């Protein structure tokens with residue numbers, strides 16, 4: 653399966669989605685607001701294809717052909733004939749709303765509009781369109797060329813056909829899908845990691861075990877590739893605090909109530925790898 657795909661936003665996620673899709677045979681229009689953003693996006697894609705070629709996982713001809721299937725534009729009207737649009741712009745509802753409102757006017761009636769949002773309810777995004785049944789969440793993971801999961805999220809009105817077409821697209825670019833049947837805050841993946849990080853931070857905060865031992869427990873006891881506190885440092889303690897606060901506000905489920913320690917760490921700027929200090933010190 654392949655066809656015409658439009659990707660809105662050429663940042664980390666959008667460029668990754670464009671990369672795997674072009675490699676799978678999709679004709680991709682990549683749209684961002686500036687030529688610089690587009691150049692950064694395509695530069696990253698070229699470099700990544702280059703790495704796959706040097707490792708023998710892609711031929712130079714296939715890389716070139718895939719690159720040839722990606723066109724870039726700053727003009728949103730250029731995405732009008734897409735079969736599927738995947739939006740991957742900043743995680744701000746107003747920005748996404750503006751895009752979905754415009755897309756709704758310019759694309760065909762049968763075009764699927766997917767959002768790569770990590771946390772915004774799909775129903776809220778769909779509400780500004782006249783086609784909520786054709787709006788769906790397609791939550792890819794970073795780095796897109798390496799991570800196999802795509803979390804498909806049904807909004808309140810998403811149709812079975814939209815879900816099936818989005819699944820077919822994601823599978824055609826090599827992903828394995830899970831389906832989130834109700835548009836709950838945090839979907840499935842962010843709820844799971846939030847619950848684990850909150851409990852790990854509480855155990856650490858109350859002196860039950862060291863950060864190292866909590867992470868070792870998850871790695872050696874459950875086969876996790878990385879422990880929850882190391883994951884929090886990698887993702888950003890601030891990002892996870894925000895995610896878990898959101899889920900707690902919506903669900904009022906105590907297990908998502910973030911411990912005081914996470915708030916104080918964020919207040920103090922100890923947000924993980926990007927600041928040099930989180931649950932661990934990073935050199």
Ligand SMILES: NC(=O)c1ccc[n+]([C@@H]2O[C@H](COP(=O)([O-])OP(=O)(O)OC[C@H]3O[C@@H](n4cnc5c(N)ncnc54)[C@H](O)[C@@H]3O)[C@@H](O)[C@H]2O)c1
Nearest residue numbers: 661662663664665666684685689740741742743769770794
């Ligand atoms: N970074 C992650 O690990 C990750 C994982 C899963 C999902 N997400 C979600 O994916 C989305 C994008 O995240 P990212 O990390 O790629 O962000 P990013 O900051 O790397 O890229 C966002 C891009 O969107 C562009 N943009 C902004 N407004 C635009 C508009 N009106 N039209 C076109 N382009 C526009 C920006 O110029 C930028 O290039 C967010 O919703 C985020 O929550 C991120």
